[in-house]
Amino acid sequence: MDTHYPAETADLFETVRMGPMTLSNRIVMAPLTRSRAAAGGVPDAMNARYYAQRASAGLIVTEATNISPQGRGYAFTPGIFSPAQVAGWRLVTDAVHAAGGHIMCQLWHVGRISHPDLQVDGALPVSASAIQPLGVQAFTETGMQTIPIPRALRTDEIPGLVASYAHATRCARAAGFDGVEIHAANGYLIDQFLRSSTNTRTDAYGGSLENRARLLVEVAQAVTDAWSADRVGVRFGPTSAANDIADADPQATFGYAITQMSRLGLVYAHVIEGQTQGPRDSIPGFDFTALRRAFSGLYMANNGLTFALAVKMRRENLADLLCFGRPFMANPDLVERLRTGAPLAPLAAKELWYGGRAHGYTDFPRRDGSV
Ligand SMILES: Cc1cc2nc3c(=O)[nH]c(=O)nc-3n(C[C@H](O)[C@H](O)[C@H](O)COP(=O)(O)O)c2cc1C
Numbered sequence: 001m002d003t004h005y006p007a008e009t010a011d012l013f014e015t016v017r018m019g020p021m022t023l024s025n026r027i028v029m030a031p032l033t034r035s036r037a038a039a040g041g042v043p044d045a046m047n048a049r050y051y052a053q054r055a056s057a058g059l060i061v062t063e064a065t066n067i068s069p070q071g072r073g074y075a076f077t078p079g080i081f082s083p084a085q086v087a088g089w090r091l092v093t094d095a096v097h098a099a100g101g102h103i104m105c106q107l108w109h110v111g112r113i114s115h116p117d118l119q120v121d122g123a124l125p126v127s128a129s130a131i132q133p134l135g136v137q138a139f140t141e142t143g144m145q146t147i148p149i150p151r152a153l154r155t156d157e158i159p160g161l162v163a164s165y166a167h168a169t170r171c172a173r174a175a176g177f178d179g180v181e182i183h184a185a186n187g188y189l190i191d192q193f194l195r196s197s198t199n200t201r202t203d204a205y206g207g208s209l210e211n212r213a214r215l216l217v218e219v220a221q222a223v224t225d226a227w228s229a230d231r232v233g234v235r236f237g238p239t240s241a242a243n244d245i246a247d248a249d250p251q252a253t254f255g256y257a258i259t260q261m262s263r264l265g266l267v268y269a270h271v272i273e274g275q276t277q278g279p280r281d282s283i284p285g286f287d288f289t290a291l292r293r294a295f296s297g298l299y300m301a302n303n304g305l306t307f308a309l310a311v312k313m314r315r316e317n318l319a320d321l322l323c324f325g326r327p328f329m330a331n332p333d334l335v336e337r338l339r340t341g342a343p344l345a346p347l348a349a350k351e352l353w354y355g356g357r358a359h360g361y362t363d364f365p366r367r368d369g370s371v
Pocket residue numbers: 030031032033034062063064106183185186235272276277302303304305323324325326327353354
């Protein structure tokens with residue numbers, strides 16, 4: 001992070017309306033997989049403590065959360081489909097609300113980014129098409145493993161898949177979340193349908209732009225029907241190659257996708273600008289402002305933001321909400337530090353990101369030394 005703090009903070013620390021909610025500021029904590037759920041993908045008191053420590057963010061988006069057993073691709077990740085998971089997440093949402101925050105659940109189906117060891121009965125992971133991701137490994141309970149060629153979903157399986165998103169949404173509502181975010185970024189299942197490098201289908205879910213976006217649109221329709229559009233956001237990463245994915249015409253693909261999300265009245269569009277955790281100009285010339293113009297709800301920008309850039313983006317009206325990921329791990333009080341110009345703790349060491357218990361998770365102190 002930079003150490004230059006602009007004298008003027010624009011309106012970053014002012015309240016903002018988001019659907020039926022009033023967020024206490026415009027800073028969002030990004031979804032961060034930490035692989036620390038208890039057995040059965042059930043969040044526990046330690047996870048509740050972690051999120052509550054970070055509740056001064058205007059909004060928290062949870063770590064990606066499996067919508068079904070088939071949607072799982074990483075060991076020790078939480079789910080949002082069973083009664084025990086709902087009860088576990090209730091600990092989290094109660095703790096965040098008690099601390100004055102808001103929290104959305106990120107709905108995740110990894111598609112091909114999985115491994116039979118993470119699937120029920122050792123099944124093959126599924127995707128839009130039977131195309132193996134290259135240069136990516138699966139994080140399983142026994143270590144990193146090669147990802148096999150996935151099985152292409154049959155057309156007649158898609159209604160059940162869409163229904164599992166609706167079920168997860170009802171579970172998120174029952175768990176006390178403020179809303180849900182549809183994860184359509186980073187090369188996971190919905191992205192695998194959207195982008196041309198991973199979708200060679202010849203049915204109604206492949207080929208044309210409309211067909212490649214059909215799963216996204218059906219999921220968004222089902223999720224908004226299961227709750228309410230003003231409780232639903234979506235996340236895209238139009239120029240990110242994360243998990244070995246690409247598109248022949250990302251401006252057209254994501255322009256169409258975000259227009260459809262706007263038509264359905266989603267409350268925000270969350271956009272990873274650039275390569276996830278990498279350069280912001282990964283596809284030079286890509287016009288993010290065109291996406292923003294095509295969407296009538298709030299536009300949330302993410303990726304490599306510094307405080308100075310966040311202020312500049314608000315001043316220039318390039319985003320409504322500014323989303324920070326990695327800095328939130330070691331700075332539970334990131335909002336207060338940015339507001340007061342206090343120095344930031346260095347980014348958490350990578351070996352602390354995934355797995356383990358409280359160390360590297362809930363033991364990062366606030367600026368005043370308290371934990
Ligand atoms: C440890 C870690 C876990 C992440 N997990 C998720 C996730 O579960 N869902 C998601 O959409 N993005 C995930 N991301 C990407 C972040 O949300 C974010 O897009 C990325 O870190 C860039 O933002 P930053 O530069 O502010 O960190 C993860 C990133 C990191 C570093």
